Amino acid sequence: MLKWRELYEQCINCNKCGLGDSRINMVFGDGNPKADLVFIGEAPGADEDRIGLPFVGKAGKLLTKALESLDLYRKKDYYICNICKCRPKNNRTPYEDEEKACLPYLRNQVALIKPKIIVCLGATAMGCILGKDWRITRDRGKWVERKGFYITATFHPSAILRDENKKPLFWQDLKNIRRKYEEIFEIKNIDT
Numbered sequence: 001m002l003k004w005r006e007l008y009e010q011c012i013n014c015n016k017c018g019l020g021d022s023r024i025n026m027v028f029g030d031g032n033p034k035a036d037l038v039f040i041g042e043a044p045g046a047d048e049d050r051i052g053l054p055f056v057g058k059a060g061k062l063l064t065k066a067l068e069s070l071d072l073y074r075k076k077d078y079y080i081c082n083i084c085k086c087r088p089k090n091n092r093t094p095y096e097d098e099e100k101a102c103l104p105y106l107r108n109q110v111a112l113i114k115p116k117i118i119v120c121l122g123a124t125a126m127g128c129i130l131g132k133d134w135r136i137t138r139d140r141g142k143w144v145e146r147k148g149f150y151i152t153a154t155f156h157p158s159a160i161l162r163d164e165n166k167k168p169l170f171w172q173d174l175k176n177i178r179r180k181y182e183e184i185f186e187i188k189n190i191d192t
């Protein structure tokens with residue numbers, strides 16, 4: 001397992017898949033690297049590619065605001081990153097070989113962070129982390145415990161921008177995530 005600096009260096013010099021050829025910035029991740037909570041999206045969009053940070057575009061702002069209204073702040077309470085660290089042109093879904101090339105970096109990040117909760121944002125992240133047989137509409141909001149992590153999935157915030165009807169379910173999922181986070185905090189406080 002690489003330490004943060006080495007891992008970052010590898011990612012910034014990565015050309016394991018074609019996405020490296022067209023990127024402006026490699027989008028590593030953002031937030032508290034010691035957080036108990038990690039959100040994982042699909043891949044950077046145009047804004048993220050330009051700025052070099054994840055979830056800073058319209059969908060990212062929606063998510064950030066929703067989490068802040070639950071008293072969860074990026075710099076303090078969670079870390080956020082993506083399955084792929086470089087932008088697929090025209091925001092297409094990453095190809096499987098691109099996901100596979102990038103996943104070891106994400107695994108290394110998660111191993112360094114050691115979060116208690118992992119939240120997959122959308123079908124791509126969910127498919128990569130929970131399995132290709134998981135379906136976002138059917139399985140969002142479910143919790144599984146794997147390798148010491150509590151893992152769940154909810155809609156990608158861009159899906160909420162496209163379809164307002166998904167908003168109540170998205171909100172319900174975020175509130176459940178908040179509740180799980182509190183539960184874990186209580187357990188931690190008792191232990192220490």
Ligand code: URA
Nearest residue numbers: 041042043044054055
């Ligand atoms: N969508 C994602 O999946 N990730 C980002 O960083 C931005 C938009």
